[in-house]
Amino acid sequence: MNAFEGAEMISEIKRRKLAYPLYAITAEEYSLGRSNIEVARDMLAGGIKILQYRQKEKPKRQKYLECLEIRRMTVNAAATFIVNDDLDIALAVKADGVHLGQDDMPIEAARELVKEGMIIGLSTHSPRQAQDAIARGADYIAIGPIFPTRTKKDACPAVGLEYLDYAFKHVAIPFVAIGGIKLHNLREVLAHGAPCVAMVSEIVSAADICARIKEILSFHPCVLHSYL
């Protein structure tokens, strides 16, 4: 295997780790009193294959310990584990990837610190940001917020479905639609070509998380199940 083939293989492994229709994100403050760990357990039991740990206001030690446990759980569930923002925690717990915002460390600086196989995802809010992220080597991008959202305090204003239309036509790397996506608007989002949707409150605020995930996954089988 030469270097080119090696890089191709790593690239293919990353694509497979991202080739799932539903991307679940933790949000303890909306989890009806359940901990991130409990919620992650239910998400995985419900069939989630991409799980992002997002937790802003907590001491880093606690975030690290939670991620360590979720890393163990996601390995057992053969699920992809992404840590939001904290690259050091992602590295320490050997997560599959890290998700960065436009205000985080530049992707090139992050890339220098991680092993080749680590996924780096980037939030983007416009076609310009999408092209910039692709040019700078993002493994996937988030497209949004599609609708207004209250689960991300520093979220930018909703960008609407037009940006998703753009992504469907012009983004050749994996992307995930995010921001205010619920059961009631899921069909619309899928119709605009989202290969993967991220949901936060629609999952973590469900009384029965497993049942909610199954409901989401069965919602539009021809689109969602093609990735399972």
Added chain:
Amino acid sequence: MNAFEGAEMISEIKRRKLAYPLYAITAEEYSLGRSNIEVARDMLAGGIKILQYRQKEKPKRQKYLECLEIRRMTVNAAATFIVNDDLDIALAVKADGVHLGQDDMPIEAARELVKEGMIIGLSTHSPRQAQDAIARGADYIAIGPIFPTRTKKDACPAVGLEYLDYAFKHVAIPFVAIGGIKLHNLREVLAHGAPCVAMVSEIVSAADICARIKEILSFHPCVLHSYL
């Protein structure tokens, strides 16, 4: 050179990087409107040889860019550069070290991510925490807060000079006294055996930072200058 000699040499380099009497820490909100970069420039011009970047509430990209610039400045000034909390930024800018709190990632997890030569410092607030930090491989520890302080929002209550007395007798690794240390109580702190003192507002809030540092360094020459 065998492995033991190599480790000894790295250890010696770390000790030399820490063998200075005054440890300056940024605090932009107390810097009279000056940026961290401007303050760092003045600190280095004043003779500071250990500089810690501490900045809680700022987007990570901005912190990274500031640290990148301060890293460049500290290299030129042959000064030791420590980044507070953000191990990923410390790694990305190739700082000399990282300073962790009791609520940060455990030191063992941090150690696994850094090169052998990187300094890891730990805040400690009691003899038990000091011994724990030493056992777990801290390169230096901070002893404090000696006096009440307002520059660290999550600071624990002042522990007083007794803990410094303990450190002087029982701590065999480099340590730095911190917390509410000012010109008016510096003599007292030095008299209790602090080989190095950390100051925040007394430096960053000075109208003339260079002059203030020279004043501090000349304050007790027999103790402070022995390290220069």
